[in-house]
Amino acid sequence: MSGTDPAEHLGRELTSVAHGDPGVARALRQALDRLAGGAAGDDLREMADDVLAGRIGLRQAVLSRAYGEHLQTGLRAFTEYLDNLSPQERQDLREAGRARIRQLAEED
DSSP, X not given: OTTSOHHHHHHHHHXXXXXXXXXXXXXXXXXXXXXXXXXXXXXHHHHHHHHHHTSSOHHHHHHSHXXXXXXXXXXXXXXXXXXXXXXXXXXXXXXXXXXXXXHHHHOO
């Protein structure tokens, strides 16, 4: 990623991953910030730090063996959480998520 401002590159990558949706891109950035703060342990903190600093691309990090196992563990836990929700709880969560994405899209 040499020659490119890491923040600018990350912004473009997040927008690409989010298929141009600014709310989703902002949500992804916030998730990286939380991971960088240690919310999911040291390994994912390191990954997020590397992505935010431009040392590794988001896609590269997600697909890497070094971080993939840790991400899959979190995704399995989240899937289990969703599986244990009632249909109404899942619908409420889905609606709250959509509302949050709309809110993030409207931020300047």
